[in-house]
Amino acid sequence: QVQLQESGPGLVRPSETLSLTCSVSGGSISNYYWSWIRQPPGKGLEWIGYIYRSGSTNYNPSLKSRATISVDTSSNQLSLRLTSVTAADTAIYYCARSKLLFSPDNPFDIWGQGTMVTVSS
Amino acid sequence: EIVMTQSPATLSVSPGERATLSCRASQIVSDTLAWYQQKPGQAPRLLIFGASTRATGIPARFSGSGSGTEFTLTISSLQSEDSAVYYCQHYSNWPYTFGQGTKLEIK
Numbered sequence: 001q002v003q004l005q006e007s008g009p010g011l012v013r014p015s016e017t018l019s020l021t022c023s024v025s026g027g028s029i030s031n032y033y034w035s036w037i038r039q040p041p042g043k044g045l046e047w048i049g050y051i052y053r054s055g056s057t058n059y060n061p062s063l064k065s066r067a068t069i070s071v072d073t074s075s076n077q078l079s080l081r082l083t084s085v086t087a088a089d090t091a092i093y094y095c096a097r098s099k100l101l102f103s104p105d106n107p108f109d110i111w112g113q114g115t116m117v118t119v120s121s
Numbered sequence: 122e123i124v125m126t127q128s129p130a131t132l133s134v135s136p137g138e139r140a141t142l143s144c145r146a147s148q149i150v151s152d153t154l155a156w157y158q159q160k161p162g163q164a165p166r167l168l169i170f171g172a173s174t175r176a177t178g179i180p181a182r183f184s185g186s187g188s189g190t191e192f193t194l195t196i197s198s199l200q201s202e203d204s205a206v207y208y209c210q211h212y213s214n215w216p217y218t219f220g221q222g223t224k225l226e227i228k
Contacts, residue, residue: 035217045165045208045219060216061122094164105212107155109176111164 002027004095004112012089012119018082022095022112029053029076033098035108036069036080038091046091050104051078058104085119092116123148123211127220134199135228142194142223144209149189153213156185156194159222160205168207169194201227 008020022034036048049059051069059067068081082089093115096108124147134140144154152172157165167176169185172192182197196203204227209220 044221045210047215047217047219050215058215062216099167099170105153105214107167107170107176107210107212108157108165109167109170111166114164 002097002110004097004110006093006095006112006115008093008115008117010116010118012085012117013121014086014119015084018080018085018089018117018119020080020093020115020117022078022080024076024078029071029073029078031101033104033106034069034071034078035096035098036067036078037094037096037108037111038089039094039114040088040091048080048082048093050098052104087119090117090119122216123150123213123218125209125211125218125220127207127209127223129223130221131224131226133226133228136199136201138199140196140199140203140225142196142207142225144187144192144194144220146190146192146211148213150211150213152188153211154185154187154192155210155212156183157208157210158203158205159208165208196225199227203227 005023030053035050051057066083071078095112097110098106099109100106126145128143154172156169159165173185206222
């Protein structure tokens with residue numbers, strides 16, 4: 001079955017750029033929408049944005065254009081870049097799949113295990 | 122942005138009893154409403170989508186209802202493994218938003 005695995009640095013300095021990768025195994029990245037979602041320690045979930053294989057994206061306005069999601073269909077991976085990070089960006093970052101083919105407006109049926117990113121000097 | 126509000130924040134219920142969790146949307150979302158279960162140290166797991174359809178492998182004791190702006194997750198005959206935080210989420214349009222969660226404790 002499809003599995004997702006996030007990876008990236010666990011520590012990022014304030015004002016720098018957070019970069020994460022999500023590897024998709026057991027199925028193709030094509031034909032589905034893929035999202036990044038984050039969860040600050042002890043808090044709730046926040047949708048960051050999504051991407052389709054074509055490169056079409058949408059982002060949460062709350063991130064004020066700091067987020068960029070990209071996709072590499074040849075390696076079955078998606079990536080997240082978040083610029084100008086502060087302590088408020090400290091969170092577990094998840095990648096997740098939208099349940100149905102070809103449409104972003106769907107629940108998230110498959111999640112990665114998440115990767116913790118701490119922003120600190 | 123649609124704001125999702127869950128109640129109560131914490132719920133304590135005895136094994137074998139029923140738990141009722143509520144979720145309200147600030148705008149009409151039709152039936153584009155999902156429920157997730159999250160246990161400590163784990164990613165959220167999809168329980169219910171389309172407001173009332175159980176996801177694959179979810180036990181029948183989990184049920185969802187509602188439409189428009191008011192939604193309910195009911196867990197009948199609670200078991201110890203149901204202790205978790207439960208989130209509702211709308212997917213009517215982006216940005217998709219989640220409720221703040223209800224922590225369900227088993228007495």
